[in-house]
Amino acid sequence: MMQESGTETKSNGSAIQNGSSGGNHLLECGSLREGRSNGETPAVDVGTADLAHVQQQQQALQVARQLLLQQQQQQQVSGLKSPKRNDKQPALQVPVSVAMMTPQVITPQQMQQILQQQVLSPQQLQVLLQQQQALMLQQQLQEFYKKQQEQLQLQLLQQHAGKQPKEQQQVATQQLAFQQQLLQMQQLQQQHLLSLQRQGLLTIQPGQPALPLQPLTQGMIPTELQQLWKEVTSAHTTEETTGNNHSSLDLTTTCVSSSAPSKTSLIMNPHASTNGQLSVHTPKRESLSHEEHPHSHPLYGHGVCKWPGCEAVCEDFQSFLKHLNSEHALDDRSTAQCRVQMQVVQQLELQLAKDKERLQAMMTHLHVKSTEPKTAPQPLNLVSSVTLSKSASEASPQSLPHTPTTPTAPITPATQGPSVITTTSMHTVGPIRRRYSDKYNVPISSADIAQNQEFYKNAEVRPPFTYASLIRQAILESPEKQLTLNEIYNWFTRMFAYFRRNAATWKNAVRHNLSLHKCFVRVENVKGAVWTVDEVEFQKRRPQKISGNPSLIKNMQTSHAYCTPLNAALQASMAENSIPLYTTASMGNPTLGNLASAIREELNGAMEHTNSNESDSSPGRSPLQAVHPVHVKEEPLDPEEAEGPLSLVTTANHSPDFDHDRDYEDEPVNEDME
DNA sequence: TATCGAGTAAACATTA
DNA sequence: GTAATGTTTACTCGAT
Numbered sequence: 001m002m003q004e005s006g007t008e009t010k011s012n013g014s015a016i017q018n019g020s021s022g023g024n025h026l027l028e029c030g031s032l033r034e035g036r037s038n039g040e041t042p043a044v045d046v047g048t049a050d051l052a053h054v055q056q057q058q059q060a061l062q063v064a065r066q067l068l069l070q071q072q073q074q075q076q077v078s079g080l081k082s083p084k085r086n087d088k089q090p091a092l093q094v095p096v097s098v099a100m101m102t103p104q105v106i107t108p109q110q111m112q113q114i115l116q117q118q119v120l121s122p123q124q125l126q127v128l129l130q131q132q133q134a135l136m137l138q139q140q141l142q143e144f145y146k147k148q149q150e151q152l153q154l155q156l157l158q159q160h161a162g163k164q165p166k167e168q169q170q171v172a173t174q175q176l177a178f179q180q181q182l183l184q185m186q187q188l189q190q191q192h193l194l195s196l197q198r199q200g201l202l203t204i205q206p207g208q209p210a211l212p213l214q215p216l217t218q219g220m221i222p223t224e225l226q227q228l229w230k231e232v233t234s235a236h237t238t239e240e241t242t243g244n245n246h247s248s249l250d251l252t253t254t255c256v257s258s259s260a261p262s263k264t265s266l267i268m269n270p271h272a273s274t275n276g277q278l279s280v281h282t283p284k285r286e287s288l289s290h291e292e293h294p295h296s297h298p299l300y301g302h303g304v305c306k307w308p309g310c311e312a313v314c315e316d317f318q319s320f321l322k323h324l325n326s327e328h329a330l331d332d333r334s335t336a337q338c339r340v341q342m343q344v345v346q347q348l349e350l351q352l353a354k355d356k357e358r359l360q361a362m363m364t365h366l367h368v369k370s371t372e373p374k375t376a377p378q379p380l381n382l383v384s385s386v387t388l389s390k391s392a393s394e395a396s397p398q399s400l401p402h403t404p405t406t407p408t409a410p411i412t413p414a415t416q417g418p419s420v421i422t423t424t425s426m427h428t429v430g431p432i433r434r435r436y437s438d439k440y441n442v443p444i445s446s447a448d449i450a451q452n453q454e455f456y457k458n459a460e461v462r463p464p465f466t467y468a469s470l471i472r473q474a475i476l477e478s479p480e481k482q483l484t485l486n487e488i489y490n491w492f493t494r495m496f497a498y499f500r501r502n503a504a505t506w507k508n509a510v511r512h513n514l515s516l517h518k519c520f521v522r523v524e525n526v527k528g529a530v531w532t533v534d535e536v537e538f539q540k541r542r543p544q545k546i547s548g549n550p551s552l553i554k555n556m557q558t559s560h561a562y563c564t565p566l567n568a569a570l571q572a573s574m575a576e577n578s579i580p581l582y583t584t585a586s587m588g589n590p591t592l593g594n595l596a597s598a599i600r601e602e603l604n605g606a607m608e609h610t611n612s613n614e615s616d617s618s619p620g621r622s623p624l625q626a627v628h629p630v631h632v633k634e635e636p637l638d639p640e641e642a643e644g645p646l647s648l649v650t651t652a653n654h655s656p657d658f659d660h661d662r663d664y665e666d667e668p669v670n671e672d673m674e
Numbered sequence: 675t676a677t678c679g680a681g682t683a684a685a686c687a688t689t690a
Numbered sequence: 691g692t693a694a695t696g697t698t699t700a701c702t703c704g705a706t
Contacts, residue, residue, distance in 0.1 A: 468680085486695090504683095508684085512683090512696095516697090
């Protein structure tokens, strides 16, 4: 017992070292799975709902415009009559950016949720983003309408008090001009969108639903609003002029997120100040900030303008300032870029906040003994879809695993549903019998580990893998595909918090498995004994559980394809290389290599089952192996070879001398080695 | 119910 | 002698 604890302590030291992050993948993949589990309907719903919102916005805007026109006509006809409503609602108390929080707009949280759940395709997200932008523009226009209307009413009140017919007539004239300018704004808006598309800030896919141009054309970009605002307001009282100089600037900001202390905007986005930078990005203020910090500018670094999409080389800071003031002045393009950048930042912030929140919830949950029902997410590895396929097609709901408690599990890109993979409570310690994924000899892959890395590193949840799989994974992850026992121990403690406790138990189990399974080969070298994996033996261990239904096998393979972005990446990588699953290229990338190994093994197994059921061919060799034999360990012909790395030998580099038909059962490697 | 795989525990041997 | 390592056996449990 003492020795075990001593080793455990030593192992813990190394276990704390690695803290690489993999949580995002984990979280996103989990969300993806949740999204998939709900089917494809939500994506469509969101899209249609958003379109409906756009239409609602459009209609509301039309009504507002009509009302405004009617009011203006009434004002022109009735002259000095002012509506009663104006008496009750002073014009200057109109909150700005209220429209930003109108329920028609998808809130950032909702957008965040949509993004995280990945229920929308990139194209749909693009459309959604554009629609949101259109809505924002619409709302900005509405705000402007409101303000303008209230300004007019205020002016009318003043005129009514002062009896100034000339100014009154002037205002009416300006109102007409305002209406005409609105029409121009719509055209400008279209140009603005086209400009965005040209800059690559907005992309509209050919097959994409047409962008709701009409709502967009009803919007107004800040510059135009500012200009219009100046034109409309500057001719009046000096108080208005001076006051609106500031207001005009704020209006620009308001169009984005409201620089005014709007509670709603603050509630909506705690980082609303970020958006307010739009109003700061005037050349004047840039110059001022530069005077304070002579050679420090967030948009300038390494002699390059860091304005998004610019990267213009500026020899010195002065030239940069010149470039900044000339190329990135307050114009349509800069405003659009600013807005896009703002949205990017906003989305990133929201993403971060959401992930933080989720992490916090996870951590909080994991520290509470969970008593959730079995339907909670299970820690499934990459190939759990195989299990699902099997379970969905063969197993009945009654065959659900008996899991006393189900902790919040690592979210992996697997599917939900009946699974043989079970977990115990995260603090479960002791001889809890359970079935793991290795029941189907499911090997874990680096992708699995990577996706659940943070979870298993921090949570004392028993990994849903057999000792054999874990040992194999540890060995395969090593550079030379061989590890000493102690290194295996360290890998366990490093990768899994669960194995930082009860070292005596699991270490004994590790040793037991190493000795028990023929797939683990002990190799003596100068430094001592190392353990390697005999992949052939490991394949032989695969039980033939799955019936040879070709459709099932197809489903299994299909499920792989839809399993995870990592899978997609793998497939892309494979497609890129035009290679089978196991190649030198994949081996060059350890993660991809192991992932390929995992999938290949799954497919091998599936095919193997199929073949073994269809014909009593040798179960020890899968068809893929026949084509691409995977030789894991090649026995050294002489003792000196044993000193070299006994790494996995794949098709690309495996020795032709290897006897594929060698029966490891009849000729145990262990004996040869020793 | 039998069988099998897996986990756990323990005893024992070997080696550094 | 001790600790680490390796082997083997026995037992239990869950799934088939």
